Amino acid sequence: MNNQNQLTNAERIWRTIQSIPAGKVASYGQIADLAGLPGRARLVGKVLGQVPEGMVVPWYRVLRSSGQLAFTKGSLSAEKQKGLLQEEGVVVLNNRVKLMLFGWKPDLSEMLAMDF
DNA sequence: ACAGTGACAAGTC
DNA sequence: AGACTTGCCACTG
Numbered sequence: 001m002n003n004q005n006q007l008t009n010a011e012r013i014w015r016t017i018q019s020i021p022a023g024k025v026a027s028y029g030q031i032a033d034l035a036g037l038p039g040r041a042r043l044v045g046k047v048l049g050q051v052p053e054g055m056v057v058p059w060y061r062v063l064r065s066s067g068q069l070a071f072t073k074g075s076l077s078a079e080k081q082k083g084l085l086q087e088e089g090v091v092v093l094n095n096r097v098k099l100m101l102f103g104w105k106p107d108l109s110e111m112l113a114m115d116f
Numbered sequence: 117a118c119a120g121t122g123a124c125a126a127g128t129c
Numbered sequence: 130a131g132a133c134t135t136g137c138c139a140c141t142g
Contacts, residue, residue: 042137074122
């Protein structure tokens with residue numbers, strides 16, 4: 001637990017990802033920006049692999065800036081991610097998503113909801 | 117302290 | 130489209 005009244009970077013990232021609506025996707029860099037951590041996309045990928053037991057985080061809605069899934073095409077994780085996305089109506093073709101169609105564009109109220 | 121390692125990004129070729 | 134290079138920063142041995 002963070003005894004502080006202050007969120008850790010990882011917590012900010014998890015919370016930001018939880019605010020991605022179903023049926024939409026966001027890039028690592030975008031999550032970092034929204035979490036108040038510009039330029040730290042790598043940290044996003046890092047903490048996604050360290051989600052605590054029991055915490056629900058829609059990790060599969062996070063992709064590369066190109067729209068490519070972060071995992072190698074054909075890998076178990078990539079297939080699982082693809083399945084979860086398609087259940088939400090997100091089209092995944094050749095290991096990538098068209099951000100023009102499914103990219104999340106948070107509105108002002110959602111951005112203000114992010115506590116820094 | 118230091119070098120290597122990442123579910124990345126942006127720029128260049 | 131693919132391949133490299135540099136910038137990032139937390140973590141690990």
